[in-house]
Amino acid sequence: MTEYAVEAENIKLYYGKRQVLDVEQFRLRYNEVTALIGPNGAGKSTLLQVLALLQRPASGKLRILGEEVAPGKELALRRRMAVVFQEPLLLDTTVFNNVAAGLSLRGCKKSEIKARVWKWLELFGIESLARRPARLLSGGESQRVSLARAFVLEPEVLFLDEPFSYLDHPTRRALTADLGDILQATRISTVMVTHDYNDLPLLADKVAVMLEGKIVQCCTPEELFANPADPAVAALLGMDNGRRKPAATFS
Numbered sequence: 225m226t227e228y229a230v231e232a233e234n235i236k237l238y239y240g241k242r243q244v245l246d247v248e249q250f251r252l253r254y255n256e257v258t259a260l261i262g263p264n265g266a267g268k269s270t271l272l273q274v275l276a277l278l279q280r281p282a283s284g285k286l287r288i289l290g291e292e293v294a295p296g297k298e299l300a301l302r303r304r305m306a307v308v309f310q311e312p313l314l315l316d317t318t319v320f321n322n323v324a325a326g327l328s329l330r331g332c333k334k335s336e337i338k339a340r341v342w343k344w345l346e347l348f349g350i351e352s353l354a355r356r357p358a359r360l361l362s363g364g365e366s367q368r369v370s371l372a373r374a375f376v377l378e379p380e381v382l383f384l385d386e387p388f389s390y391l392d393h394p395t396r397r398a399l400t401a402d403l404g405d406i407l408q409a410t411r412i413s414t415v416m417v418t419h420d421y422n423d424l425p426l427l428a429d430k431v432a433v434m435l436e437g438k439i440v441q442c443c444t445p446e447e448l449f450a451n452p453a454d455p456a457v458a459a460l461l462g463m464d465n466g467r468r469k470p471a472a473t474f475s
Contacts, residue, residue: 226290229254229381229413230275235284237270237437244270245281245437252381255411257427258442259418262434263460268417269385271434275415276307276383289380303330306374307383310390312366314358319350322358323373330377344372347406364395371403375410384416400426421461424448433457 230252237245245267252258252275260268273279275286277298286293288301314322320341327337345351348368353361358369367387374382387403388396404426407414416427424431424445431448433441441453452458 226287227253228287229289230415231285231287232275233285235271235274235281235286237274237279237281243437245274247271247284247437247439250275250432250439250442252413252415253429254413256429257407257414257416258430258432259416259424259428259445260432260434261418261421261424261460266434267437268434270437272383272385272415272417276305277302278307304379305381305383306377306379308367308370308374308385308387310386312363312370314361314366314369316357316359318355318357319345319361319369320354322369323376326373326377340376340378341372344376347375348372348402362395364391364399367391367399368402371399375406375412379412382412382414384414386417386419389419396420403427433460435460 228251232250235247262268274281323341324337350368400423431445432439
């Protein structure tokens with residue numbers, strides 16, 4: 225068995241004649257969280273979509289959970305993964321039914337659905353909202369529902385595409401802390417895109433820095449801030465002469 229939940233080699237993707245991805249190698253170990261960071265347009269979300277089998281690259285090799293990705297295998301692999309996007313995509317029903325939807329589609333027994341849904345409602349602190357219509361939720365509440373809906377499926381790989389980007393600062397801080405605790409407890413293999421570099425030590429085991437569609441550095445958060453690969457990476461992190469600027473500069 226491979227030690228990697230996700231492996232990608234020589235991934236290339238084009239939009240028309242413009243190359244948007246040129247990733248030589250990406251690896252996500254089992255039970256680790258890797259954050260993708262970089263400026264706008266660097267290809268972070270595009271790479272996440274390729275890894276989550278939501279886009280097909282022009283060329284390259286992908287292995288997910290030890291299986292080579294090929295036509296005919298994608299649907300079965302997708303059922304072993306979960307994705308949370310920037311904007312919550314909730315059904316026009318109650319919070320409980322939103323979180324239960326995936327389990328119902330998979331034919332789980334009602335007793336199992338009830339137990340699993342309540343577990344994740346409680347872990348994300350939204351059990352009191354169980355009967356509330358999703359359309360009446362705040363942004364932070366909606367994103368907690370989206371996360372609970374992903375975790376309730378007990379995925380083997382989780383993809384998070386900037387789930388906090390539209391939240392105000394206090395809401396983002398609270399949800400980040402809760403998510404960090406849950407990721408530590410569950411150890412689900414996770415790829416996440418984030419712009420909030422202050423959260424990297426809390427959330428991520430590894431950080432992959434992307435510039436112009438390429439991964440230019442991959443290491444631990446501590447190694448990244450101690451030794452950025454080049455001036456462009458240092459500038460991205462808000463570093464000046466090897467020192468980090470105040471957090472507000474790049475949060």
